[in-house]
Amino acid sequence: xxxxxxxxxxxxxxxxxxxxxxxxxxxxxxxxxxxxxxxxxxxxxxxxxxxxxxxxxxxxxxxxxxxxxxxxxxxxxxxxxxxxxxxxxxxxxxxxxxxxxxxxxxxxxxxxxxxxxxxxxxxxxxxxxxxxxxxxxxxxxxxxxxxxxxxxxxxxxxxxxxxxxxxxxxxxxxxxxxxxxxxxxxxxxxxxxxxxxxxxxxxxxxxxxxxxxxxxxxxxxxxxxxxxxxxxxxxxxxxxxxxxxxxxxxxxxxxxxxxxxxxxxxxxxxxxxxxxxxxxxxxxxxxxxxxxxxxxxxxxxxxxxxxxxxxxxxxxxxxxxxxxxxxxxxxxxxxxxxxxxxxxxxxxxxxxxxxxxxxxxxxxxxxxxxxxxxxxxxxxxxxxxxxxxxxxxxxxxxxxxxxxxxxxxxxxxxxxxxxxxxxxxxxxxxxxxxxxxxxxxxxxxxxxxxxxxxxxxxxxxxxxxxxxxxxxxxxxxxxxxxxxxxxxxxxxxxxxxxxxxxxxxxxxxxxxxxxx
Numbered sequence: 001x002x003x004x005x006x007x008x009x010x011x012x013x014x015x016x017x018x019x020x021x022x023x024x025x026x027x028x029x030x031x032x033x034x035x036x037x038x039x040x041x042x043x044x045x046x047x048x049x050x051x052x053x054x055x056x057x058x059x060x061x062x063x064x065x066x067x068x069x070x071x072x073x074x075x076x077x078x079x080x081x082x083x084x085x086x087x088x089x090x091x092x093x094x095x096x097x098x099x100x101x102x103x104x105x106x107x108x109x110x111x112x113x114x115x116x117x118x119x120x121x122x123x124x125x126x127x128x129x130x131x132x133x134x135x136x137x138x139x140x141x142x143x144x145x146x147x148x149x150x151x152x153x154x155x156x157x158x159x160x161x162x163x164x165x166x167x168x169x170x171x172x173x174x175x176x177x178x179x180x181x182x183x184x185x186x187x188x189x190x191x192x193x194x195x196x197x198x199x200x201x202x203x204x205x206x207x208x209x210x211x212x213x214x215x216x217x218x219x220x221x222x223x224x225x226x227x228x229x230x231x232x233x234x235x236x237x238x239x240x241x242x243x244x245x246x247x248x249x250x251x252x253x254x255x256x257x258x259x260x261x262x263x264x265x266x267x268x269x270x271x272x273x274x275x276x277x278x279x280x281x282x283x284x285x286x287x288x289x290x291x292x293x294x295x296x297x298x299x300x301x302x303x304x305x306x307x308x309x310x311x312x313x314x315x316x317x318x319x320x321x322x323x324x325x326x327x328x329x330x331x332x333x334x335x336x337x338x339x340x341x342x343x344x345x346x347x348x349x350x351x352x353x354x355x356x357x358x359x360x361x362x363x364x365x366x367x368x369x370x371x372x373x374x375x376x377x378x379x380x381x382x383x384x385x386x387x388x389x390x391x392x393x394x395x396x397x398x399x400x401x402x403x404x405x406x407x408x409x410x411x412x413x414x415x416x417x418x419x420x421x422x423x424x425x426x427x428x429x430x431x432x433x434x435x436x437x438x439x440x441x442x443x444x445x446x447x448x449x450x451x452x453x454x455x456x457x458x459x460x461x462x463x464x465x466x467x468x469x470x471x472x473x474x475x476x477x478x479x480x481x482x483x484x485x486x487x488x489x490x491x492x493x494x495x496x497x498x499x500x501x502x503x504x505x506x507x508x509x510x511x512x513x514x515x516x
Contacts, residue, residue: 063092063121063154065375066129067263073136073426079266080135081426086267087128089479093272093332095121096481100212118154126152212333213483214399216470219463222385222400227392233352233440240350242509244450245516248278248299248308250341255298256312258328259285262364262492263428269327273311273334273370273477278344280307280496289362292496301516305496308346311370311477311489312338313410313458333480341456342407348450350509351416352440356448358506359495364424365432365452367414368490373482379429382489383411387457399474399486401462408460408474412491416451417442450505452493 067085098117099106106112129152136143235241255277264270267285277283282295297305314321319337323329350356369379377396384395386402390409393400402408415432425431435442442448463472475484482488495502508515 062374063125064151065371066132066148066151068375068427068429069148069151070132070426071430072141074139074141076139077135077141078426081132082263082265083267084128084132084135086264086270088125089264089270089272091121091124091128093480121154122152125154212480213485214470214473214475215483216465216468218398218475218484218486219401219465219470219473220395220398222389222393222395222406223403225393225395225400229390229392229394230437233436233438235352236354236440238354239352240355240448240509240512242350242511242513242515244348244505244508245514246279246299246301246304246306246346246348247516248297248304248344248346250344251276251278251298252340253298254338254340255281256323256338257284258323258326259283260492261285261287262366262424262494271311271370272328272332272479274323274328274338275309275477275492276312276341277307277309278346280305280494283307283309283494289496292362292494293498301501303497303499303501305498307492307494307496308454309493310410310412310454310456310491313341313408313456313460313474313476314338315460315472315474317472328477333484334477336474339458339460339474341458343455343457345453345455347453347455348505348509349453350450351435351442351448353435354441354448355510356416356450356506357418357420358502359449359497360418360423361495361497361502362423363418363432363449363493363495364428365414365493365495366428366490367412367493368488370478370488370490371482372487373485377487380487381412382487383413384486384489385409385411395486397485397487399463402460403462408458410454410456410458410489412452412454414452414491414493416449417446418449420445420447450509454491 066088070081073081095117099113102112102116105116126149129148133143133145133148256274257277258269258271258274259267260271260275261283265285265287270285278298280292280295280297282291287295292305292307295305299306314334314336316336321329321336321338324335325331328334368381369375372380380396382396384398384400385393385408386400386406387409388406389400389402390411394411400408415434417433417435419431419433422431433442433444433446435448460474461472463470463474465471476486476489478484478488497505504515507513
């Protein structure tokens with residue numbers, strides 16, 4: 001299998017915090033608690049000072065990401081394993097809520113977090129992980145039971161509560177034009193939300209209505225960011241230079257749910273956050289290949305039944321949305337008005353190095369990582385910018401504050417290399433890969449496929465930052481313990497076509513045509 005991780009320079013601040021949070025375990029549940037939400041004060045030099053009492057009140061819990069460790073799961077065990085992985089996510093969500101709702105108890109008892117939260121969490125995880133082992137071995141699969149069992153334990157320790165100056169970037173980039181900066185990834189001044197947080201009850205000085213972000217350090221004035229977009233690889237003689245645009249709307253009909261049929265099939269609220277859906281209109285946790293083929297599509301080309309879905313973008317303005325009291329919505333810290341994109345461009349493009357092969361039916365691809373706060377940035381693929389700045393600046397770890405007349409832009413460039421065999425993989429990553437950023441060549445026997453690109457444009461009232469507090473914040477939905485970081489943005493895709501559309505797309509690209 002080829003690797004699909006991309007080479008990027010990791011900011012020093014991120015490295016330091018990752019080390020202190022024991023992210024070598026693999027991540028999966030970094031939980032932040034703050035008993036004094038206003039721990040940070042600005043002094044005359046513009047630097048943050050941290051109250052000593054607040055510093056000792058911040059704790060992290062890091063749990064290994066079991067799903068990313070599974071490289072092979074027998075077909076007959078996949079449903080059972082997916083269900084148990086979803087249970088692990090649910091357990092982390094519950095532990096996060098518990099951590100947030102017991103701050104006074106934590107202040108009174110130094111062993112409370114270990115005894116009342118982390119210990120019970122380990123026991124639940126151990127039982128769930130053992131069921132994963134049983135599911136795999138029952139159908140003849142092999143698994144390192146000892147190594148798997150070791151993933152149950154979570155760790156706790158104090159976290160550094162000072163930010164790293166979130167509005168300074170270090171000029172680093174990734175091979176898709178993204179940006180590493182040195183302050184938007186981990187922030188200790190974020191309070192955790194209660195599981196019953198009200199969408200209409202703002203929290204004080206913690207950067208987000210429900211208390212789990214974003215914070216001021218998660219935003220940057222894009223006019224103050226140095227240009228960082230990298231040059232694309234030079235086109236070679238066999239380059240496929242065409243494109244195919246499919247017009248599927250902006251989800252104006254508000255087709256939402258909190259499922260994720262790719263990573264948690266058969267599990268309601270498997271995503272723990274709300275998705276926008278365009279293209280296939282009958283996608284939920286219980287969708288099958290057959291049901292996807294029979295569903296209607298929002299695309300103008302009715303042969304395109306593919307599912308394109310991404311986490312919704314919200315502005316935290318106090319609006320009580322339809323899901324304010326629902327799991328995946330307000331009960332899990334995803335609050336505020338859901339914004340509908342002004343435009344959503346979905347385009348397939350070619351390879352600078354070779355012709356492409358048609359995408360296989362039912363190919364599943366996830367680009368980006370919804371858990372970068374705990375997993376690190378290896379699979380991050382978020383791209384944030386503003387209209388008028390897209391060719392200059394792309395951000396991964398911070399949300400842009402756009403100037404007057406400019407709109408917020410989210411873009412995605414999916415993996416464009418396929419292993420030629422599998423339509424999915426156990427960790428939903430290893431069957432596809434990114435091309436080499438310098439040459440555009442697919443490695444290790446992978447084949448170039450049409451690269452799915454998406455561009456979403458939103459009209460957003462620019463957030464303001466006053467005394468270190470962000471007002472009118474906007475953020476993507478996410479797992480509650482991920483604190484709504486910009487780097488957690490991700491996009492999901494299932495290729496479903498009829499009437500030979502997949503071959504038509506490849507032919508348009510290979511012959512240099514601009515089709516739609």
